[in-house]
Amino acid sequence: MLEGRYLGFGGTGRNGGQIMAGIGHDLEKIRKDVGEDGLRRIFEISDMGADIIKDRIRKYDIDADFQHGYGYMGFNARQAKTLRAWEKEFKSLGSRHEIRYLEGADVRQIIGTDAYHCGLLHMGGGHVHSLNLLLGEARALASHGAQIFEYSPALEVRYGDRITVRTGKGSVRAAKLLWACDSFLNRLEPELHRTTINTYAFQLMTEPLSEELIRRISPIRGAYSDIRPIIDYYRVTNENRLLFGAATPFVEHIPLDLKAWNRRLMLKIFPYLADVKIDLAWGGPMACSPNLFPQIGTLPGRPNAFFVQGYSGFGVTPSHIICKVLAEGMHEGSDRYELIRSVRRIRVVGKDHFRPVLLTAGKTWHQISGYWNGRR
Structure with missing residues (x-):
């Protein structure tokens, strides 16, 4: 494995660590590509991510602070209708975890704010320290004999029956190649460059908070996001901090003061945190696909050159599903791999x-369409 910088430099090391159900933002966007039966099959595997993560944490003894408890939050009656539908869909998968719709004053059972009209509690989801998860999985990979080279950006790729990747310090030859660069592709492979576009997300971290304040914010010590087309997302960390993240909802830009920009959004949800100090703020790019669904497959005419990209901001949990399916495709192939690779790249x-x-x-457009599909 060749890593251009260091492990965790990209999205996995700097995201919110939300463990959510699903793949992509809206499966309806891929209905034409996979059909009704394909859509059902993708929905059936879309809830596997949390269990894959928990299994790996347990198997490889990874200290990743996994915490159960996720709240999908809604602001109005349109979103309430959507959350009620999600409740039925999630329960139809046969989850052994508590899944419960809440409305009005009952919302306070899971979150300490008056900002929301409704919420959907899913105790199968939750949150994780995603950087520690990545580092633990890297150690597990190395224990199986894999070699990981940091600070080894690829400078040139030569395709053939055996593929050669040249770096500044040497080269690697292999029978198969996997491109897994996402928002850090840097135009190295034009075929992949043309089907995603980079946007940015930004997070902050508060100072450590009192146990009393943490219980007020989150009685379940969980993770949350609203269901708007471009979400606010946040969670309570193991150190009793609040991590709060978002992206610009309309005009694409990088705020000049990340602390102030994210703090303003945080106070809309938790106005009683006005005197809390913000210790950290950061951001980073994420590769989005036009249909907001991950892309996997092989390069045209190059059956031994695989790729995965375009998680569109929802990467921690879906990546564990998508890459499990991709591994099946790289090994001997599978129906699941053929299904997901059939989703067209635009x-x-x-x-x-x-x-x-x-x-x-x-x-x-994404925001406007949210009024039609119950997300605004």
């Missing part, structure tokens, strides 16, 4: 010159 025209404009238009 070219993002003009992304190199008009990225902010395209993202602003896309975010605006």
